[in-house]
Amino acid sequence: MIIDKTIDLVQNLLDDKKIPTPEISNAVLGLGYTGVELEFRGSNNEIGVAYTLPELFKNGSCTKINFAGVLTDRAVQELLNWGKNPLSLERIIGIATLNALSQFYIHNYRTQYTFLTEDLFHYFNLNEDTKVTFIGLIKPMIKKMAQTTKNIVIIEKNLEFSGEFKDFTLRRNINNLDQEELDTDILICTGTSLINNTLEHILEAFENKAKFKCFIGPSASMIPDILFEEGIDLVGGMKFENSAKTFKVLQEAGGTKFFKKYAQKYNIIKQS
Structure with a gap:
């Protein structure tokens, strides 16, 4: 599958140190979009987002995930591989993580691509x-x-x-x-x-x-x-340029209309 192959590619780039292993500095499961912010030592932080499918919130429990409060303590590789999961909130988080890691590579190896x-x-x-x-x-x-x-x-x-x-x-x-x-x-x-x-x-x-x-x-x-x-x-x-304002929008259930002003x-x- 495309998503699996892309995740494997990014994992190889992490293994080869072309993408340095970052810390997870912030994560929000917003009603509109889910966002993950990664902190790269000696470089700018990167943000990845993924659309939060509404149907994923429809279970009857008041707890939607079993890792609330400790999400940023996990290894970035774990969150990345969640993108291979069946449709779930974990999958959404995994794709947001994939996008954040991708931003580091795309914009640090720009000559590999035709913009x-x-x-x-x-x-x-x-x-x-x-x-x-x-x-x-x-x-x-x-x-x-x-x-x-x-x-x-x-x-x-x-x-x-x-x-x-x-x-x-x-x-x-x-x-x-x-x-x-x-x-x-x-x-x-x-x-x-x-x-x-x-x-x-x-x-x-x-x-x-x-x-x-x-x-x-x-x-x-x-x-x-x-x-x-x-x-x-x-x-x-x-590519997001203002993490604080972007995450404020995500926390308040905003979507593209509201966070696009903080991105290129x-x-x-x-x-x-």
């Missing part, structure tokens, strides 16, 4: 005939693209579709798409598709259907190597 230097929408070079398929209801991006093209397909399992999206093709599952609807110029997946174990199925369904595949969002802020090997063309994430977005293109 997009122009605006993402300019890079897409959209026109009125461009077909864009979204896996996930990424409202700001959809609204901006809709200024150029109305040929938009949105697949969203949980969130309600408001009237502003009524002119687009709306589906609850990619299995509800016919062969013609699967054909697309640009496929955009959120990091949630990796969290809920649907990314491989999505890539298989669109393997010969999507001309350009993107994996973006705060939860997608991981080393892109395995994603590129599996067919993704662009990985877009966030970036996009990495697959090298041809």
